[in-house]
Amino acid sequence: MRRLSLLLLVCMASMLAFGQTESAVQPGDQSSINSGPPMLGIYWAKRVLPANGHRNPPNPDLIWRGGEIMPTASVHPIFWGTTWPTDNSDKVPGIDSFYSGFGGSGYAHASDEYTGTNGQVTSTVAYTGYTKDGTTASGGGNTAAILAEVCKVIGSGAVHNGFYPVYVDLPRGTAPYCGYHGAGTCNGVIVQFAFVWNLDGDVCGDPNDTSGRHSQGLASLANVSAHEFSEARTDPNNAGWRNSQGYENGDICGSPSPIPHPFVTFSNGSMWKLQAEWSNHAYDTGTGFPDSLGELGCIDN
Numbered sequence: 001m002r003r004l005s006l007l008l009l010v011c012m013a014s015m016l017a018f019g020q021t022e023s024a025v026q027p028g029d030q031s032s033i034n035s036g037p038p039m040l041g042i043y044w045a046k047r048v049l050p051a052n053g054h055r056n057p058p059n060p061d062l063i064w065r066g067g068e069i070m071p072t073a074s075v076h077p078i079f080w081g082t083t084w085p086t087d088n089s090d091k092v093p094g095i096d097s098f099y100s101g102f103g104g105s106g107y108a109h110a111s112d113e114y115t116g117t118n119g120q121v122t123s124t125v126a127y128t129g130y131t132k133d134g135t136t137a138s139g140g141g142n143t144a145a146i147l148a149e150v151c152k153v154i155g156s157g158a159v160h161n162g163f164y165p166v167y168v169d170l171p172r173g174t175a176p177y178c179g180y181h182g183a184g185t186c187n188g189v190i191v192q193f194a195f196v197w198n199l200d201g202d203v204c205g206d207p208n209d210t211s212g213r214h215s216q217g218l219a220s221l222a223n224v225s226a227h228e229f230s231e232a233r234t235d236p237n238n239a240g241w242r243n244s245q246g247y248e249n250g251d252i253c254g255s256p257s258p259i260p261h262p263f264v265t266f267s268n269g270s271m272w273k274l275q276a277e278w279s280n281h282a283y284d285t286g287t288g289f290p291d292s293l294g295e296l297g298c299i300d301n
């Protein structure tokens, strides 16, 4: 328990530094009412770039912080809120398809170069289906409430390589973020979770998918999910990979970076318009797509 408390303190401290460097806006309720795990890898609604257009220090590469990565993952999404049981939009079947096809995809492979104390990230991602919980959802401000929801639904089924994203039916309102990922303990097991608002009619995380394949709300959920899941796989307990400014692999190539390909194709044939992910290898060899600062470290397969 003592080690966990220390980890939490370290996480909170780095979250403060992270918030300051990543953006001028911070979740207003993070420090005041949130007593839960820190929000990691926040997908901000508006990302503030350095005023001079350059990073300081200039090397954007991610640095290993000495801890674990996720060599494999087992995903179980939770749709939380009173409207999900009767929701007939494309969002639940769409997210179901997204995680069904993520494992073994080129997009999953884009995060595979990173290693940790427990091995290397691989594209092996199992999908165990989803759960709808029709009780009233909380917003994202209290991460402890999100973790409690995950533990309630997953219970004794919690596994250490579990990734449990929570999709609520609530609009973002004035919250400055579309979603985040975090870590916590369920049933004695450290697990990864994420939180994503309902992004219908919201610019937050919207990849501007005009193909007609997905509703705007689903396309945004998928894009934010790709960001958070990639970050959880490479920086699960805030001791994996992030750069000197606190950015994880999903952050550097996220909005407002250009999205390189019209679509990426998953292993089940589903197609998605997704942001790219940061690759140290691509940057070091000059072979990636440019991020919004022209740094060639973004890849999507």
Ligand SMILES: [Zn+2]
Binding pocket: 040, 041, 042, 043, 227, 231, 248, 250, 251
């Ligand atoms: Zn992020």
